[in-house]
Structure formats: structure tokens, C-alpha cells
Amino acid sequence: MCGIVGYAGPRRQTPSVRPVEVVLAGLSRLEYRGYDSAGVAVLEDGHVRIDKRAGKLANLREALAGRESSDSQVAIGHTRWATHGAPTDANAHPHRGGRHGELALVHNGIIENFAPLRDELVADGFTFVSETDSEVAAHLVAREMERPEIGGDLTEAMRQVVARLEGAFTLLAIHEAAPDRVVAARRNSPLVVGLGDGENFLGSDVAAFIDSTKEALEVGQDQIVTVTAEDVSVIGFDGTPVTDSKRYTIEWDATAAQKGGYPSFMAKEIHEQAAAVADTLRGRIENGHLHLDEMKIDESVLRSIDKIVVVACGTAANAGSVVKYAIEHWCRIPVEVELAHEFRYRDPVVNEKTLVVAISQSGETMDTLMAVRHAQEQGAKVIAICNTRGSTIAREADAALYLHVGPEIAVASTKAYLGQIAACYLLGLYLAQVRGNLYPDEIQAIMGDLEELPGKVQEVLDASGQVEELAREMADATSVLFLGRHVGYPTAMEGALKLKEIAYIHAEGFAAGELKHGPIALVEPGQPVFVIVPSPRGRDSLHSKVVSNIQEIRARGARTLVIAEEGDTAVEPYADVVIRVPSTRTLFAPLLTVIPLQIFACELATAKGLDVDQPRNLAKSVTVE
Ligand code: AGP
DSSP states (O other): OOEEEEEESOOOSSTTTSHHHHHHHHHHHTGGGOOSEEEEEEEETTEEEEEEEESOHHHHHHHHTTOOOOOOSEEEEEEEOOSSSOSOTTTSSOEEESTTOOEEEEEEEEETTHHHHHHHHHHTTOOOOSSOSHHHHHHHHHHHHHSGGGTTOHHHHHHHHHTTOOEEEEEEEEETTEEEEEEEEEESSOOEEEEOSSOEEEESSGGGTTTTOSEEEEOOTTEEEEEOSSOEEEEETTSOBOOOOOEEEOSSOGGGGSOTTSSSHHHHHHHTHHHHHHHHHTTTEETTEEOOTTOOSOHHHHHHOOEEEEEEOHHHHHHHHHHHHHHHHHHOOOEEEEEHHHHGGGOOOOOTTEEEEEEESSSOOHHHHHHHHHHHHTTOEEEEEESSTTOHHHHHSSEEEEOOOOOOOSSSOSHHHHHHHHHHHHHHHHHHHHHTOSOHHHHHHHHHHHHTHHHHHHHHHHTTHHHHHHHHHTTTOSEEEEEEOTTHHHHHHHHHHHHHHHHOOEEEEEEGGGGGGTGGGGOOTTOEEEEEOOOTTSOHHHHHHHHHHHHHHHHTTOEEEEEEETTOGGGGGGOSEEEEEOOOOGGGTHHHHHHHHHHHHHHHHHHTTOOSSSOTTOOSSOOOO
16 A cells, blocks of 8 residues: 655766655665655755656656756655555545645555534634545645744644544655654554655655665554654654664565566565575574474463464465464364455454464564454464555564565565564474474475475476476466365465455455355356365375365356376376476475466466456555455
8 A cells, every 4th residue: 555755865966866766766676565656855946846747657757857957855655555545646646735735745544534624623723635534644744843842842732733643644744944853653543754864764664765775664553653864763653762672683584685687576475485484484494393483472372272364365364274283283273364354344253372473574464463462352372474564554563573584575575475474383393392282293294394484385386387388378367266165265266366456356265165056057058167185195185075066066157277296197187288296295295386376367367368466456455444
């Protein structure tokens, strides 16, 4: 969703390094979050200048082309994902605030009480030019700056305003009376500070400034940050100075946010998955021993839990559904997997004996964050499985297990999905170790197999040509079905989600056993159906039942695209296409069987000429409920 960039510094006023260019570069690195308009604001000859355009950043760059360099030390920028009001130039951010337009402000989130505030401002003589909730905040801060008691202190003006706002927001403001600073505030919406040498940055995430600095500062909930070229100061919404903000060094470099020769970020991220799984496991398994240093929850608490609830959305929820099988099998403890947005509103039975596992790549998904808070209010401990360091969910959880898979830029999640599953396997084994459900030698044997997975992932990736060709051949498909049983079921769901998201093709994932209870009615001659077949070395009944399902749909004319373990000859008579994956434990197979489905969606969307990385209507990080 919306991307925010702020800059305060002394950069030379030449076109390539002026503050507005710094902010534009940051915005382009945040494009992956999803947006439909973009804008920047600077101070020029002491006055606020705003440029904004509906559509892609290229439209804004075109509008700015040939502009004289401004003398601004500060700049703010925004990519907007429309909520209140259509994606038009007028609704794009920054918004001007004040009776003379002396302030510029950008906003991520939703100000729920904007309507009465707007009425109040209109009655006070302020005029509105957009349909957004955000313009209210711009005028409110500007009006505070008019008050003599505020003394032209933009930080204090912001503090007075946030006390009146309800909802979620990251706000950044610049004002003509405070030309050396950007003031930002955050509640329930992401914001991070980049610490430079004689310059400082603000961003929705570290991608905003990664090519300028790797030093970052976390901003806590309900805090206000003031950045100038030389200084960063943080206060709480109550005015108390904050002195313990966590500083950290960003682990990845700017090349991680570049395509590196691949046609899309998604293709690149799919092909990074062997390294992604290895990176998630790295440092946590040593000489057959499991170390989870991040596990800040007392072992006595972990021994006392009688239920695990996984809360997540989209692909992260599919990862949760995969690992449910492993954790239940290893730990003999019930695991419920629930979409975070459903969990919170159904009065779930959660207490201090419940362990909640919140899975979120971004760590900023509002639905998941709200589920976490609800669970904690009921006394549950929460473990976050996140990729983004310092993200809200990771910080608010009682413990956080990071994926370490590097930035995921494509909206459609791939490498984070594998990382989430691998991290949850580690969590499951750790719980089994602490609770004594498995003997140490059993855990060692499982971990040994886990460590072989990066190599097996690479084998699947090396064989991607067959699936790519299939995808190109099927570029005109209008409907594709996916079937799986056991851990193959969430894999089928994930395969269908990928295809819907980026190729805009009707796709459904079903539990293969459910077929006869309805979905088989969809099967007509030529209907393509992917079937994820479990290992024949696992429970025989599982394998033979899925083979029967393939026969059932084939008998009705379906085109069967079968993903099966190498050496599984039983599927061959009924498969139109067989896609092979290396053999592994049944519980680990989802890390391999999903890869052909990711490649299929990516290649098919590419063949259709679609924007693979930024599919329509979708945002990378869904920061509103
Ligand atoms: C994945 O392809 C999707 N874009 C989406 O379902 C995503 O997984 C979901 O929004 C959750 O995001 P999170 O992991 O950042 O919380």
C-alpha cells in the first residue's frame, strides 16, 4: 500500500542529487508496495511546491522533467493506493495545508474521524480540494502552526494534531516556517528512519533509502520523529522524549532490490528460493542441534500451552496451513489456522494456554496485527514469523523469528512463502524439543532432512523449462483447477492464488477428497487440473486415493497436470503431463511441489504481457483492515 519517503539534508542542488531526486529514487524502490498515484513536495524560495500525478511514477517524472532545481533542504514523497477518493491528481499526495498552502503532508493509513474534523475546518474557513481523509490532517497541522503558543514548532503542532486523530496513520509534514526539517508521526502504520552522514531519511520501509545508508532506527507505536540533516529526535505522543529507539544495520544491499537480469522481480525471487530456505535455516541448526536464540518466551510457558492458533492472511495463511500438519504430528498439540481478519471478530477461545503464531512477510498487515493484539489481550503469547526487521508485528509479538530471505519486491509472495514454511518447521521442532515430544535423535534426523531441502529446491528450479513451456502453451486458458490432499491441499490453494493474483485467470484450489462433493461438476473436456500427488513412500492410502482422484477427473475429460515425486510410476497412465520433484519427507514436500505452480503462474502472466510484479488492484503490504 502507500509508500512514504522523507529527506532532510544538505545535498548539492544539482539535478542528480537534489533532495527531490533522492525522494523520487526512494519512491521508485517502494513501487512494489502497490500504488495508483504519486507526488512530491519541496520548499522552493521559501514556499511549498507540490507536484503530483495519477498513475505510475513515470507520469510524475515527466511532469518534473526540465524543472529548475529548488533550494530545498527537505523533500517528502508519496505513492498512494486509493482508499478515500479515486486515484486522481487532486487526491494524490502530498496535500497542501493552511490558509496559504504553507504546509505539505503525506499520509499512509485511514483517519476514521475525518468527517467531523473536516466540518470543523470548513467552518473555520479552510478549503478542501480533494476527497481524501488525509487533507484534514494537513489543515489541522497548519492550523496548529498558526497558534502563537506553538511558537512555530512543527513537532509540537504535529503532537497536538495526532491526539485528535482516530485510525491508522503515518504522517510526514514540511512547513515553510521550519525549512530544515521533516516531522513524522506513526500509529498502526509503518515508518522507519534512515541515518545518513549529514542527511537523514524517513521511509515506509528501508527500501526507501537503502542505496544511501544501511543504518536504520525503529520508530515505535505512537511516536513522533523530527529529522534534520544533522539530527533525529523522537518523542512519544505524550511529549516524553524517547531515548531507547532501536538502531540496527540493514542486512541486505541495494542490489537485492534490483531484478538482476530476470524479466521480473517475481522470477528472480522464485529463483532465489534455494538460498532463501538455506538463509532461513542458517545459524539455527548446528551439528544437528537446534538453536532458536530469538525464542524469548519462557520454556515453562511453551510446555504449558494446550493449543496453537496460526493467524495470517493470503499466502502466509497457506504457509500456516502447510505447517499445521508438521506441528501437530511432531508436537501432538492441536493447531488451528485462521485468516486473521476472521479470527478477531468471532470471539475466539484464546487464553494464556494458547500460543498464537502470526505469520506475515511484511510484518505490517493490519488484519494480522489486529489479531495479534486481540490474542495478547486474551492472555495468549504470540510468536511472529516475519521477514521485515523491526516491523510492527515483529515488535509487538512476544518473540519474533525472522525469515532472513531478503526483500521480497514482487506483490505475489514466493520466496517468503518458502521461508515462512521453513521457519515454522524450526518452530515445530523447537516446541517438540522443549515439550519432549520427540527424542533428540528423531529431531536430528528430521533436521538432517531439512538441511537437504535447499539442494532439492535448486533441483526443481533447474528443471523449470518444462513448466515454463507448459505455461506459454496455456496462455489462453480461462480456468485452471488445483487439487491436493494433506499438505498438498494448501499447496493447491497457493497454486490457485498465484494464478489468480498475477495472471487474472479463474483458479480454484480444492482438497482432492472434496471433489466428489461438488467441484467435480466443474470438470468438462479439456479443463486443465493440476494435481499434487503425495509421495508413494508415505502413507499408501494417501497416495492411492489421489491417484484415484486423477482417474476420476481424467474420465471426465480433464487435462491432468500431475506433480509427482521422481520414480512414482503409478501416476503415469493417468497424467497428460508429469512434473517431477525430488523425493523428501511427506511433510517437507510442500517446499518443492509449490515451485512448479509459482513458475507456471509467473511464466503464464509474462506470456500474457501482464505486469507480473505489480498486478492490478493489489498492494504488497495491506496496511488497512
Ligand atoms: C501473496 O502473494 C499475496 N500478495 C498476499 O496474499 C499476502 O501473502 C498477504 O497479504 C499477507 O501479507 P503478509 O505476509 O505481508 O502479512
